[in-house]
Every structure is written in C-alpha cells, then in structure tokens.
Amino acid sequence: MNSKDLDYTNLTISEATVIQNKLRDSLTHVPLDKEIKTIAGADISLNRFSDVIYAGIVVLDFNTLKPLAYSLVKSKTSFPYVPGFLAFREVPALMEAYGQMLTKPDVIMVDGHGVAHPRRLGIAAHLGALIDVPTLGCAKKKLYGNFEEPSISKNSFSPLMSKDELLGYVVRTKNKVKPVYISPGNQLSMEDSLQIALHCTRNYRLPEPTRKAHEFVNRFRTGQLKEGFFQLEESQALF
DNA sequence: GCGACAG
DNA sequence: ATCTTGTCGC
Numbered sequence: 001m002n003s004k005d006l007d008y009t010n011l012t013i014s015e016a017t018v019i020q021n022k023l024r025d026s027l028t029h030v031p032l033d034k035e036i037k038t039i040a041g042a043d044i045s046l047n048r049f050s051d052v053i054y055a056g057i058v059v060l061d062f063n064t065l066k067p068l069a070y071s072l073v074k075s076k077t078s079f080p081y082v083p084g085f086l087a088f089r090e091v092p093a094l095m096e097a098y099g100q101m102l103t104k105p106d107v108i109m110v111d112g113h114g115v116a117h118p119r120r121l122g123i124a125a126h127l128g129a130l131i132d133v134p135t136l137g138c139a140k141k142k143l144y145g146n147f148e149e150p151s152i153s154k155n156s157f158s159p160l161m162s163k164d165e166l167l168g169y170v171v172r173t174k175n176k177v178k179p180v181y182i183s184p185g186n187q188l189s190m191e192d193s194l195q196i197a198l199h200c201t202r203n204y205r206l207p208e209p210t211r212k213a214h215e216f217v218n219r220f221r222t223g224q225l226k227e228g229f230f231q232l233e234e235s236q237a238l239f
Numbered sequence: 240g241c242g243a244c245a246g
Numbered sequence: 247a248t249c250t251t252g253t254c255g256c
Binding site: 043044046081082083084086089090111112113116117122123137139140141142143144181 | 245
C-alpha cells in the first residue's frame with residue numbers, strides 16, 4: 001500500500017476497529033527464513049499540544065548496529081491519541097517516511113506494541129500489514145496482557161500472556177531498569193522477535209534501532225536535522 | 240460498576 | 247509524546 005492511499009481523517013473508533021480486525025487477518029507469523037542484514041527503528045516525535053508529527057526511520061547494520069541511513073518526514077496528525085488506536089495517529093507519517101526510502105530495511109522495530117494488543121494489531125503489526133514487511137514492536141509500557149516480573153538481571157524475560165495465548169515477552173534489557181515489551185508485528189515468529197530484540201540490545205534500556213530512531217526524530221524536531229532521505233558515509237561499503 | 244490504558 | 251532539576255543508588 002502507498003502512503004498516499006491512507007487517510008484516517010474523521011475516522012470513528014468503531015470504523016477503526018473494523019479496519020484493525022481486517023488488517024489482523026493479513027498478518028503472518030512464520031519464522032523469518034532470510035538472513036537479516038539491516039534493521040530499522042521507527043519512531044515519531046512531537047511538540048506538546050501540537051499536531052505536527054516528526055516521523056523517522058533509521059536503518060542500522062544488523063551486525064554492528066551502526067546507523068547506515070535515515071528517512072525523516074514532517075507531517076500532521078489527523079487522529080487523536082486513543083489507547084489501542086495509536087497506529088491511526090502515527091502510521092500515516094511513518095508510511096511517508098518509509099515510502100521515500102531508496103534502500104529498504106530487512107526488518108523494522110517500531111516504538112509500540114506488535115500483537116500484544118486487544119485485537120492483536122498494535123502499531124508494529126499495523127505498519128507491517130500495510131507495507132508487507134517484517135516488523136516487531138518494542139514498547140516501554142504494557143498495553144494488554146498479564147505477566148510476572150522478570151528477574152532484575154539483564155537479558156532475563158518472562159512471557160506476556162492473555163489467557164493461554166502468548167502475546168510477547170517482557171524483557172529486562174539492562175540490570176535493574178524497567179523492562180520493555182517485545183512482540184512480533186508481521187512476518188516474524190514470537191521467538192524471532194525475542195531473539196532480534198536481545199541481539200539489538202547494548203548498554204541501554206532501549207534496543208539500538210528504537211533508541212537511534214528516537215534520537216534522530218528528536219534532532220529533527222529541534223531543527224538539527226533536515227527532512228528527507230540520507231545515506232550515511234559509513235554505509236557506502238555495504239550498499 | 241471498577242480499574243487499565245502503547246505514544 | 248513532551249514539559250523539567252535535582253537527587254538517590256549502583
């Protein structure tokens with residue numbers, strides 16, 4: 001789907017729910033078979049009380065976790081923040097950012113939940129369904145499900161459940177810090193999402209893709225970076 | 240009816 | 247999400 005085809009303006013929660021249920025049926029969660037060479041982080045930033053959205057996608061080398069390229073887009077939201085419907089507020093801008101990329105990432109880690117959602121369609125799953133690309137969600141707070149606190153040591157994790165259904169994992173990415181919530185979005189298995197998240201974790205609470213995306217969109221919002229798609233010099237050897 | 244509630 | 251200083255603990 002193209003970024004120009006989505007318009008969530010004046011959508012009601014009822015209509016949004018119908019869209020979520022429909023998109024959910026297009027998801028696949030088969031283990032990823034191809035090698036991951038690049039992974040991107042997707043995030044947005046905005047000023048308080050403003051409807052201007054600064055969206056960004058930062059591509060990293062999957063092995064070194066160093067930024068290779070980034071795409072930044074300034075847009076306007078046409079949907080309020082409603083728990084469970086975050087995608088309708090942020091996905092349009094992310095679609096624009098994705099659309100202008102010249103080199104696409106193998107996997108995208110989105111700031112928010114994947115299938116760990118009331119209707120199994122968090123923003124990571126929503127974006128993954130629209131662009132038909134492997135995605136996973138990395139959220140800082142729980143939206144849905146139950147879990148037992150993982151041990152305080154780095155890399156410990158516990159399952160996020162809904163009844164007998166596994167929704168994702170609560171992962172301690174650093175000693176003695178609050179855990180993050182990992183779940184597959186599209187084209188990735190539950191295990192894939194966990195392994196990818198652990199692989200991308202360095203010495204910070206947030207995995208590198210999400211951490212870098214957050215850093216870039218904030219630099220964009222504060223005028224330190226310009227809108228557009230850019231390849232970093234360090235990436236020439238790989239592209 | 241009462242809590243919970245991504246960003 | 248963003249606004250913000252110091253402060254407590256490892």
